[in-house]
Amino acid sequence: MGELRARPIVTDVPPTLRTGIATLVAILASMSPVLSRAADEASRESTVILVQQTPRPIRETPAWAYPERGLTFFPDGPGPGKDRWSVGGIWQIAPMFTASYMRGLGAGFSVDARLQTILVFNQLAVGGQWALQAGPFSLGVMAHVGGFLGTLGKLFVATSEFDAIGWGAQLMPGAQAGIQVTKNSWLTLQYEAYVSLYQATKLGTLTLTQGAASYAGFGLSLVMEYSPKKEGVFYYGVALFNTAANYPIWFNVETGGSVDSFDSQRFWYLGLLAGYEF
Numbered sequence: 001m002g003e004l005r006a007r008p009i010v011t012d013v014p015p016t017l018r019t020g021i022a023t024l025v026a027i028l029a030s031m032s033p034v035l036s037r038a039a040d041e042a043s044r045e046s047t048v049i050l051v052q053q054t055p056r057p058i059r060e061t062p063a064w065a066y067p068e069r070g071l072t073f074f075p076d077g078p079g080p081g082k083d084r085w086s087v088g089g090i091w092q093i094a095p096m097f098t099a100s101y102m103r104g105l106g107a108g109f110s111v112d113a114r115l116q117t118i119l120v121f122n123q124l125a126v127g128g129q130w131a132l133q134a135g136p137f138s139l140g141v142m143a144h145v146g147g148f149l150g151t152l153g154k155l156f157v158a159t160s161e162f163d164a165i166g167w168g169a170q171l172m173p174g175a176q177a178g179i180q181v182t183k184n185s186w187l188t189l190q191y192e193a194y195v196s197l198y199q200a201t202k203l204g205t206l207t208l209t210q211g212a213a214s215y216a217g218f219g220l221s222l223v224m225e226y227s228p229k230k231e232g233v234f235y236y237g238v239a240l241f242n243t244a245a246n247y248p249i250w251f252n253v254e255t256g257g258s259v260d261s262f263d264s265q266r267f268w269y270l271g272l273l274a275g276y277e278f
Contacts, residue, residue, distance in 0.1 A: 064183045067230045070110075072102055072277050073223045073237075074186040075131035075140030075176040080106035086233075088275015092241065094118055098275065108132055114144075123148040125172060136180040142192075144172040168199030170216070186225045193218045194247055217243030217266050221273065232278060239271035 070078030072086045083103040090096050095118065102112035111128040125146025131138050150166045174192035181187050194216040200209040223237035244266050 064180065065230070066180075067227055067233070069231075070102075070104060071186060071225050071227075071233060072100060072112075073176075073188045073190065073225055073235060074178045075129065075138040075188065076108070076133045076178070077110035077129060077131060077140075078102055078104035080104050084233075084277050086235070086275055086277040088235070088273060090116065090239070090271055090273040092116075092239070092271040093269065094121075096121070098273070108140075112144075120152050121148065121150040125170075127172070129176070131176070138176075138178045140176040140178075142174050142176065144174075146170050146172065163202075163204050165202045166199065169197040171195040171197055171213075184227050184230065188223045188225070190221045190223065191218065192221075194243060196244075196247065214244075216247040217241065219243075219271070221271070223273070225277070232276065234274075234276055236274040237272075239273060240268070241271060242266050242268050 066076065068079065069082045069084055070076065072084050078084050081104065083101065085099075085101055087097075087099050090098050096116045097118070098114065098116050100112060100114035102110055104110045108131045109128065110131075111126075113124070113126045116123045123146055125144040127142060127144030129140050129142035131140030147169045148167065150164075152164045172192050172194055174190060176188055176190045178186055178188040196210065196214050196216045198210065198213075200207060202208075219239055219241045221237055221239035223235055225233050225235045227233040
């Protein structure tokens, strides 16, 4: 038998292919350190830090913001340099027209002027307040001085048999507590004391005076202010009064001609108020 020998299979490889294979091998050899490092880094443990933004309380969002021009009754009042005009009415023994102007001074201070009138009774008062606000709550103190003038007889009853004129001055200190109940409504509880500094009444030819200051009672009101678009404001409320018989009724038909005839006995009555703030 003849001897079997393995012969190599010789395949001719084109030069272009040999060059491409050599280049590929060289690229893979050069990338091996990079691939090794990437694999090492991927195998390491990673620490993930999650950052979560703490949401603001709902009452601090823009939807719950205080109106730029402030409010008339809520203790915080208008902002610095801002002002408010308001008109309305109050039923206090009799229906009266009311108007007021308030301007903010900053640091919680504001000044204001207010008018009440039914022609036979006219009262103008000026004063100021200071308030401190914390979240939805606001507390304030206020004080006003005012004067009144009234006439009855010649204006409606054109006779000389019944002719009455009254005038006087009052001091009205008070306090307020308010809370924002919704994003566009504010509720305020207001207490105001009435101190009669001086008053006089002329009944025909008889003039009665009360020169000494005296406590004339107080008023307690609960007012809701509603501002749909944080611009104009509707307000409405109810009030409870406990005052002397000659406040705010400036004349007393039961007078007997002496200084002591001014009736200091106090009585209770309700009031209603409503209006609009510009």
